[in-house]
Amino acid sequence: MVRIGIIGAGRIGKVHLESISTRVKGAKVVAMADPFMNDETEAFIKGYGVEKIYKDYKQILADPDVDAVFICSSTDTHSSISVEAINAGKHVFCEKPVDHSIEKIQAVADALKAHPVKFQVGFNRRFDHNFAAIRKAVDDGRIGDPHIVKITSRDPEPPNPAYISVSGGIFLDMTIHDFDMACFLVNSDVEEVYVASAVLVDPAIGEQGDVDTAIITLKMANGALCVIDNSRRAAYGYDQRAEVFGSKGMVATSNDTVSSAVVADANGVTGEKPLFFFLERYMGAFAEEVRQFVDAVENDTEVPVGIHAGMQSVKIGLAAKKSVAEHRPVKLSEIC
Amino acid sequence: MVRIGIIGAGRIGKVHLESISTRVKGAKVVAMADPFMNDETEAFIKGYGVEKIYKDYKQILADPDVDAVFICSSTDTHSSISVEAINAGKHVFCEKPVDHSIEKIQAVADALKAHPVKFQVGFNRRFDHNFAAIRKAVDDGRIGDPHIVKITSRDPEPPNPAYISVSGGIFLDMTIHDFDMACFLVNSDVEEVYVASAVLVDPAIGEQGDVDTAIITLKMANGALCVIDNSRRAAYGYDQRAEVFGSKGMVATSNDTVSSAVVADANGVTGEKPLFFFLERYMGAFAEEVRQFVDAVENDTEVPVGIHAGMQSVKIGLAAKKSVAEHRPVKLSEIC
Amino acid sequence: MVRIGIIGAGRIGKVHLESISTRVKGAKVVAMADPFMNDETEAFIKGYGVEKIYKDYKQILADPDVDAVFICSSTDTHSSISVEAINAGKHVFCEKPVDHSIEKIQAVADALKAHPVKFQVGFNRRFDHNFAAIRKAVDDGRIGDPHIVKITSRDPEPPNPAYISVSGGIFLDMTIHDFDMACFLVNSDVEEVYVASAVLVDPAIGEQGDVDTAIITLKMANGALCVIDNSRRAAYGYDQRAEVFGSKGMVATSNDTVSSAVVADANGVTGEKPLFFFLERYMGAFAEEVRQFVDAVENDTEVPVGIHAGMQSVKIGLAAKKSVAEHRPVKLSEIC
């Protein structure tokens, strides 16, 4: 039984609490901390049988009954808490991104060299049934050598403008999942990034120096080309599809829906919209990523998404920002 | 070059005229006859380069330049003109049904024994790309031994009540195509018929002693079971699907549409309705059935749909009527 | 918190134990009984925190800490234990079928009149996301008045022959779910049944007097016609589809799969087979039916599947058997 302390009781911290408590065998949340802990949150947490509830996450790090910590605090604290937790000998599951700074992510990597605990980054989409099926088809050689990777990733609605300003921009906030997905689907790093982008959804996003619509081209280290298309607002909901095309064929996935029901009437043949947003679409993936983290801790095996993936995705994000700023393709080797 | 005379210049006669003229190589319409021939129709026919236009079909039968006749007159004349044409040594393509009377169909069969010309019945749906693909999958053994056949056949709108009274009823008019399809898909005759039926679309149909909604169960001679469901009115258009399930798997088809375009918006994901009715859906099949008839004439090979199929489908239709009347399963051997 | 005692620790009892423990809020399994309780089963049950483990179910009925019992014992004991539980004032969730005998089901109905506890029958498929979506479309009037109901229900593999002999035959064992589904989808009872059936999967099934392939036609009390097709063995797995056609349109569902991944290669475009069998396909439905039962108990509202449904489905099953035996359509009013 892996005993888990969750640092951060915001939305994603609560998702992990519920998911671990009801859908992950062999793990148990024993402590939870949040600087803004209040009565309501405390009651919610206690409802899952968690007894140790703190404001200060350091109490979790100091607790010998905690085997692993989940870092679900604000992004700017991920890397420093990670280093502390690693030095305290705790296994770490860190939400994405590890940081917006390469230097700070490197500090986490350095800490791991000194204290080789398990460290997993929360790229939950790798554990989605559809994307995992693509990767399996690629690994099984069903499509041959990958030539083209296509990822469609569109949110149902943009975040509020206040969030935009602290998000690091669309590439470090939203597309970072797609960057990791590209690497995951064909098991390769990225060498070069080019972005064409626009503000088409909401001028307020542009006013904050960010974009809301983008087509990002990646050259992968294995020679494949990849394209990601992003929008902050799809009128029909959360659009999450991928396709890998290779020398022997293609594998592609479509969106998930609540049901397969289709109504044919005088207006046409109408099926359901995609599941609304990430909590609906990736609930299974949130549980599965934790199961595999728990497995890695229990059996002392490699985690499925390590610090390299955490570093790679941020580098691609920074290269994407640079590509927009300088209107040219940017090599990952330029980012340091 | 097979020289064709078309008897009957109603809708289906015109369909064959246009289809043969523009889409069938190796055949040519040289004559056309209709007792109600008028200027407009004559102009239409001449537009396809047909020079011999008559009121009396006997002129076609007497014409040594005509190799084959298409019998597209009213149903009650199909069998007698067929016999005349056969006796005149013409190859015959006869629209379905050959007749509503077993005796009269037998007369055609007898004439064919005496004069073995080519005689094909116009069960055009056998030549539809989708249904032909099912039959091919069955023939190729991809689904093993057939166990269950399912046919959905729903019209977009009922015929006008006046037609109902001369149609012979839904089973001889509409379902007859599905009866032939059942035999075709698994290459087997039928042994027994049971019908559950209702008047749900239009009370006027019931007032004429007919039904507009039916589920027909067939026991096939090869041991398979078959179910056909019919409605005279599908709000979304012409619904023409089939499925064969067997010991090794299943093959199924869906409806054809004008395009594959799908629109996703706040209301869902909407594709097109099926092609509206038989002229749209089966236009390719109308050409293909003639191509194969012409092949059979030119190469003296067997026609793809002979008098046996013409007889079998009517027997099933009469058994279906008897099943409704007597509220019990009826064996085909009872029909004679 | 509804405290539940489970009677019967076979496969379905264990399914409910796990499902209630991990996926149903507001309910808790406190006791479990099975005459063949052994160490392994006991350990499994204890793993879910259940403390009271018995051989004799009467200990559960006598326990004042038990609010509701789940009857998951062998079919021949369902009705008698139901009556005992009702008389003991326990709410009852009874697995299907309630019994093979109309008389014994009536005894349960009579007990309920005397002691109006909540009594729900385990027709889990009503709670499946796909079938629930069909019913909702019907209730919302999207397809108008229902005219035709079609249910495809094919198992991936037949039960072992020993089970066939105690199963009551395909109609009371397997099709009973489909009978209930027909009633559920269009919210109507059944008036008449006709069956065409065959032994095409395994001669051993025929040797036991049962069939393995069937097409069942139902006349519904609301005027709609329904057809169910069954096979004991679909090479591609568990085939569970339905369609309702009405005056304004049609609603249909397809099978669920592990993922939406589709591989296109030189052989074609290949998607996944349906989820293997009922434990995979209906796991969500097993949780949902219990959630609604718990709701009904807690809020003293009507259960979603009561004794009428339990009685109706068995009557249809008995009529189906009679239809096979007497080779004719059988009215439900003949069954008593």
Added chain:
Amino acid sequence: MVRIGIIGAGRIGKVHLESISTRVKGAKVVAMADPFMNDETEAFIKGYGVEKIYKDYKQILADPDVDAVFICSSTDTHSSISVEAINAGKHVFCEKPVDHSIEKIQAVADALKAHPVKFQVGFNRRFDHNFAAIRKAVDDGRIGDPHIVKITSRDPEPPNPAYISVSGGIFLDMTIHDFDMACFLVNSDVEEVYVASAVLVDPAIGEQGDVDTAIITLKMANGALCVIDNSRRAAYGYDQRAEVFGSKGMVATSNDTVSSAVVADANGVTGEKPLFFFLERYMGAFAEEVRQFVDAVENDTEVPVGIHAGMQSVKIGLAAKKSVAEHRPVKLSEIC
């Protein structure tokens, strides 16, 4: 009746001959010329009733009985013959591309200013049922303002290496159709092009200085972003899909197949591969583009694809080549 002379009797010339003769009303091929005319070709042409067969296309231009010419000769002669034909007062249907040189296309445009005959460029895909349905959905406002355009265009197999060297490279030979499609789908010109490309299909293609795999990003004049992905070899056949995403929704098309038949068996659920190549997929479009050209000639209305489209597509192609050569985004205004 529009009387047509076809210049060039290669593959595409023959396609137009057959298509006009059998599927286009109101037009007739009266003459055909090819410098390499031989007996076999002559027999083929005569089979369609064409009487005037020449080696020298100038005989067609001089023929007062010819209303319009189809220029189906080799690409390097398109523009000069176009100018000659325009000056001779013939309407012109010119195969794509008009030329590889902007200057020469401009010469055609200049000739048209002096002699305003009808001049249509053979971008047949605009007339495909699927792509036309996308454009209609866009025009009807069903997806709102276009934000993202996605075009997948993959050939079933690469041309032979000898052809590569005269083709002008993938962008002027293959992608030029997709460039025109991008402009067509959202009714907009292009402002900037960026290409990521690779040689992944056949090293021989790379040896000739060309690429076989590419992801091309376009900035459209209307603000939308577009991405095209190309491969010279898709193992599953001709992949021709498009999608337009906008402020109110998305419209997308899938590939066409010979039939809708799907086989479910122990290996999965398998549908057919896309139609093999352009002759199969776009046969209907070849007829439709001519129908609309004939309409424009007969009714003196605007042609659906004029010289502007011919110029725009080549400019984009040249910008794409420059983008590869200089590894940067290239504005169309740089091409002159």
